[in-house]
Amino acid sequence: MRVLLLLALILLGFGSGPLAAAGTYELLFRSTALTGLKAASDVGEAGQGTLLYDRVITGADAGQAAGSFSVALKVKPDDRATMTLHQGTRSRGLGTYPASVGNxxxxxxxxxxxxxxxxxxxxxxxxxxxxxxxxLLRDAEIVPLTVRYRNRDVAAREVTIRPFLKDKARERMGRFSELALTVTVSEDIPGWYYSLVATVPAVSGGKEAGYSNAITFKTAGEDR
Structure with a gap:
């Protein structure tokens, strides 16, 4: 968890990056993503501040990481956000964070x-x-689209970055150089993120499936 917190501080520290990347950064790291959500209590009340996500990891190379999970995020009254990973009857905490800095x-x-x-x-x-x-400091592919929420279409944007597209070590990375990170965001989705998907294609001509790590918004407390 210390590594996760360190990454959060490093990435959030990019707010002073080039203006050309400001739009991409703001879309991916929305500081107001949790603003306005009704806090969940510690005694079982869900409130709008309880967000649930499905997480699925697939691919022959995924190994022990493969499987289906759920992630629960709760906004607490004291400006804290907690996350818990669930798989079947097992669960583990993923940390506590200031809700004021984003999701x-x-x-x-x-x-x-x-x-x-x-x-x-x-x-x-x-x-x-x-x-x-x-x-994150370069131009990204940003595509407007619609997603379904509460039985209606809502406006969203799909942001895709390919971190190794022009990397000098690209040839040595093989198919992993094709990693794509695609984040779909919307003002109408509680918590801002509709989906976060990482993909790596399969080996050309091979029989093994490529790697995919997808987190998709499922519901907010108020939608239950």
Whole structure:
């Protein structure tokens, strides 16, 4: 968890990056993502501040990380946000964060993807983390689209970055150089994030499936 907190501080420290990347940064790290959500109590009350996400990791290379999970995020009355990972009857805490700096889900997503890709490729997680940081300061692919929420279409934006697209070590990374990080955000989705997806294609001509790590908004407390 210390690593996750460190990554959060590093990434959030990019607020002074080039103006060309300001739009991308603001979309991915919305500081007001949790603003206005009714806090959940510690005695079982859900409130709008309880957000649930589905998380699915697939691919032949995913190994022990593969599977279906859920992530619960709760906004507390004292400006704290807690996250818990659930799989079947098992659960574990993912940390406590200041709600005023945004939704920590994206930090958890990036760190888990980084750990998976580093383990699968045998590459340095420090090198990969730096490439992701640099990609956040470059232009991204931003596409307007609509998503379904409460049985209606709502406006959203899909932000995609490819951190190793122009990397000098691209050839040595093989198919992992094709990593794409796609985040779909919307003002109408509680917590800001509709989905966060990392993909790596399968080996060309191979039989093994590519790697995918997807977190998708499921419901807010008020939607139950």
């Amino acid at each position: 920590p889900l994206i930090m958890y997503f990036l760190e888990s993807v980084l750990a998976d890709i580093a383990a699968q490729s045998g590459g340095s997680p420090f090198y990969m983390r730096n490439r992701i940081k640099e990609a």
